Amino acid sequence: xxxxxxxxxxxxxxxxxxxxxxxxxxxxxxxxxxxxxxxxxxxxxxxxxxxxxxxxxxxxxxxxxxxxxxxxxxxxxxxxxxxxxxxxxxxxxxxxxxxxxxxxxxxxxxxxxxxxxxxxxxxxxxxxxxxxxxxxxxxxxxxxxxxxxxxxxxxxxxxxxxxxxxxxxxxxxxxxxxxxxxxxxxxxxxxxxxxxxxxxxxxxxxxxxxxxxxxxxxxxxxxxxxxxxxxxxxxxxxxxxxxxxxxxxxxx
Amino acid sequence: xxxxxxxxxxxxxxxxxxxxxxxxxxxxxxxxxxxxxxxxxxxxxxxxxxxxxxxxxxxxxxxxxxxxxxxxxxxxxxxxxxxxxxxxxxxxxxxxxxxxxxxxxxxxxxxxxxxxxxxxxxxxxxxxxxxxxxxxxxxxxxxxxxxxxxxxxxxxxxxxxxxxxxxxxxxxxxxxxxxxxxxxxxxxxxxxxxxxxxxxxxxxxxxxxxxxxxxxxxxxxxxxxxxxxxxxxxxxxxxxxxxxxxxxxxxxxxxxxxxxxxxxxxxxxxxxxxxxxxxxxxxxxxxxxxxxxxxxxxxxxxxxxxxxxxxxxxxxxxxxxxxxxxxxxxxxxxxxxxxxxxxxxxxxxxxxxxxxxxxxxxxxxxxxxxxxxxxxxxxxxxxxxxxxxxxxxxxxxxxxxxxxxxxxxxxxxxxxxxxxxxxxxxxxxxxxxxxxxxxxxxxxxxxxxxxxxxxxxxxxxxxxxxxxxxx
Ligand SMILES: Nc1ncnc2c1ncn2[C@@H]1O[C@H](COP(=O)(O)OP(=O)(O)OP(=O)(O)O)[C@@H](O)[C@H]1O
Ligand SMILES: [Mg+2]
Numbered sequence: 001x002x003x004x005x006x007x008x009x010x011x012x013x014x015x016x017x018x019x020x021x022x023x024x025x026x027x028x029x030x031x032x033x034x035x036x037x038x039x040x041x042x043x044x045x046x047x048x049x050x051x052x053x054x055x056x057x058x059x060x061x062x063x064x065x066x067x068x069x070x071x072x073x074x075x076x077x078x079x080x081x082x083x084x085x086x087x088x089x090x091x092x093x094x095x096x097x098x099x100x101x102x103x104x105x106x107x108x109x110x111x112x113x114x115x116x117x118x119x120x121x122x123x124x125x126x127x128x129x130x131x132x133x134x135x136x137x138x139x140x141x142x143x144x145x146x147x148x149x150x151x152x153x154x155x156x157x158x159x160x161x162x163x164x165x166x167x168x169x170x171x172x173x174x175x176x177x178x179x180x181x182x183x184x185x186x187x188x189x190x191x192x193x194x195x196x197x198x199x200x201x202x203x204x205x206x207x208x209x210x211x212x213x214x215x216x217x218x219x220x221x222x223x224x225x226x227x228x229x230x231x232x233x234x235x236x237x238x239x240x241x242x243x244x245x246x247x248x249x250x251x252x
Numbered sequence: 253x254x255x256x257x258x259x260x261x262x263x264x265x266x267x268x269x270x271x272x273x274x275x276x277x278x279x280x281x282x283x284x285x286x287x288x289x290x291x292x293x294x295x296x297x298x299x300x301x302x303x304x305x306x307x308x309x310x311x312x313x314x315x316x317x318x319x320x321x322x323x324x325x326x327x328x329x330x331x332x333x334x335x336x337x338x339x340x341x342x343x344x345x346x347x348x349x350x351x352x353x354x355x356x357x358x359x360x361x362x363x364x365x366x367x368x369x370x371x372x373x374x375x376x377x378x379x380x381x382x383x384x385x386x387x388x389x390x391x392x393x394x395x396x397x398x399x400x401x402x403x404x405x406x407x408x409x410x411x412x413x414x415x416x417x418x419x420x421x422x423x424x425x426x427x428x429x430x431x432x433x434x435x436x437x438x439x440x441x442x443x444x445x446x447x448x449x450x451x452x453x454x455x456x457x458x459x460x461x462x463x464x465x466x467x468x469x470x471x472x473x474x475x476x477x478x479x480x481x482x483x484x485x486x487x488x489x490x491x492x493x494x495x496x497x498x499x500x501x502x503x504x505x506x507x508x509x510x511x512x513x514x515x516x517x518x519x520x521x522x523x524x525x526x527x528x529x530x531x532x533x534x535x536x537x538x539x540x541x542x543x544x545x546x547x548x549x550x551x552x553x554x555x556x557x558x559x560x561x562x563x564x565x566x567x568x569x570x571x572x573x574x575x576x577x578x579x580x581x582x583x584x585x586x587x588x589x590x591x592x593x594x595x596x597x598x599x600x601x602x603x604x605x606x607x608x609x610x611x612x613x614x615x616x617x618x619x620x621x622x623x624x625x626x627x628x629x630x631x632x633x634x635x636x637x638x639x640x641x642x643x644x645x646x647x648x649x650x651x652x653x654x655x656x657x658x659x660x661x662x663x664x665x666x667x668x669x670x671x672x673x674x675x676x677x678x679x680x681x682x683x684x685x686x687x688x689x690x691x692x693x694x695x696x697x698x699x700x701x702x703x704x705x706x707x708x709x710x711x712x713x714x715x716x717x718x719x720x721x722x723x
Binding site for chain 2: 051052053054055074075076078079080084085087090091093094095096100101102104105108109142143159163
């Protein structure tokens with residue numbers, strides 16, 4: 001299927017320990033899927049496995065994107081195919097300037113073997129930093145080094161805006177953001193979605209961001225399985241009642 | 253927004269071919285392999301030197317014979333001094349225009365991009381090919397300020413008193429076996445003199461090339477910065493790939509007078525068959541500042557420890573070095589600081605990368621003599637090990653005999669983080685690109701100190717070293 005990410009009965013884990021126990025999920029371009037679930041239920045693992053983190057092993061199932069078997073592809077090939085993961089914990093890379101790195105990524109995505117237009121790149125970058133409320137000199141700083149928690153999250157969105165994915169996985173993009181920042185990030189995600197028509201998998205613990213980015217579907221993940229699916233109202237129920245109804249003990 | 257990587261995208265140099273040799277090279281004179289007093293006298297005579305220099309050479313030769321081989325550092329016991337050619341002169345003339353340089357040599361330097369660099373961003377260029385400087389030229393406006401920039405041989409002819417006053421005062425032949433050998437057979441190298449208060453705002457560059465198989469290159473460099481002056485001197489080194497050893501044993505002496513500032517930058521990319529055994533040292537007077545910056549990418553066996561002797565109150569030094577030891581390479585490098593006066597400051601920063609079984613050793617000495625109160629010293633050694641086969645060692649020696657000394661020492665050894673590589677790959681970079689970028693980030697503290705063109709060159713060289721590093 002074109003413009004579609006299909007996950008079928010995906011089982012994966014680490015060092016023989018199964019974390020994902022059969023995930024089924026289909027995301028078309030233009031759709032917004034929220035994934036919610038208690039800590040440790042496997043949400044980040046799902047993102048990392050879709051993106052191809054080498055520490056995780058796949059025990060079964062398949063992941064198909066635009067009719068290509070993602071599981072046979074290297075992480076960079078998945079990215080070049082149009083997948084994007086905004087990390088729950090973005091990595092710090094010392095000595096590597098934000099713009100240097102992003103230019104290289106941009107060249108892969110839009111170069112077709114040649115160098116794309118650097119002037120256009122700079123202009124876009126400057127605009128998106130502004131949109132996300134980040135200072136212009138961010139470009140000369142080392143990637144995520146010394147960025148505050150909120151700056152890291154915003155910088156992930158800048159990267160996404162520049163790389164214009166077809167499907168983006170946003171792993172707790174709203175965690176650690178102040179109230180205004182949640183709104184700014186959410187508005188920009190919506191804007192990027194409008195401009196690119198991308199599909200979004202939004203992993204979150206909070207209803208707040210879903211007020212801005214209204215999901216088409218909400219999936220509840222518990223212990224490596226999707227245990228319930230519904231519309232936006234499901235998120236509101238969870239906000240009120242928590243995960244107790246899935247047999248999950250309340251957090252202390 | 254001066255972003256190097258982006259600039260790089262706009263430039264298109266080919267740095268992949270340093271290893272070529274000039275098959276059609278012709279020499280004016282090549283001495284028989286091996287060394288004795290007669291050969292030394294012959295070299296001195298061919299150069300038309302004053303007698304006192306011949307004497308210095310002969311005395312140094314005797315010291316060389318007496319001195320034992322160093323037993324530490326890299327493997328040295330297979331050096332066959334009898335098979336080395338100690339002097340090879342391609343031409344008798346030092347040209348001041350590239351048109352006058354022999355065709356095959358000019359071609360070499362053009363391939364290395366030197367004439368172009370000279371036109372664009374250098375204040376002066378000197379090119380040494382095997383034993384002799386074949387090209388030397390400085391911009392007129394610098395000449396008019398009284399700056400001297402020429403080969404050591406020419407300086408000996410034109411300014412014998414100045415040479416005699418300083419030669420061997422910073423690195424005496426008795427310092428070590430290879431300093432003695434250099435003093436005995438030195439040829440070429442650079443002489444720089446900056447008058448009081450003069451600031452040279454664009455770098456002066458010397459370019460050293462070894463072409464002849466079995467040649468030993470023994471250049472001798474002397475930099476004198478008078479009070480409150482500034483100069484940035486850059487040296488680059490390349491050689492063809494041979495299957496026998498080539499010895500490069502240079503001596504560099506720097507005199508930093510009161511309030512003067514000298515920045516000495518090296519980009520060393522010798523081929524792997526070159527043994528690089530270099531003695532570099534500066535004496536720094538009151539409030540003077542000596543910076544040693546080096547990127548060591550080539551040379552199969554490399555020993556160098558740029559040194560600063562802080563002799564005047566408030567003198568400063570920064571020693572910043574990066575070394576990349578790839579398969580079959582052993583780099584034993586570091587820095588030395590000897591502090592003799594109060595209120596001095598020194599930092600040593602070492603960044604080493606070992607890959608494919610390469611060995612990187614940091615060896616450093618900080619010595620604070622009793623008079624050097626309130627010295628502030630910081631030493632940091634950072635090692636990156638790319639795989640299980642590679643090795644990193646650290647030998648930081650610190651001797652403090654003064655009071656109220658503040659010293660910070662930090663050593664780190666690390667591997668490239670899998671999560672970092674994955675993060676970059678998740679944005680579309682290949683594993684090799686991701687790893688290379690992380691390595692470049694690791695050496696950024698060095699590359700950001702280089703003029704942009706050199707930073708780009710350094711990154712290109714790193715890229716070449718990183719090629720084929722992931723399966
Ligand atoms: N590298 C790892 N090594 C060992 N266990 C791991 C590793 N990564 C994840 N796990 C385990 O897998 C389970 C799922 O983790 P995951 O990070 O996917 O949870 P999550 O749903 O994203 O939780 P949170 O809401 O807290 O972010 C947890 O029990 C976690 O400890
Ligand atoms: Mg998580």
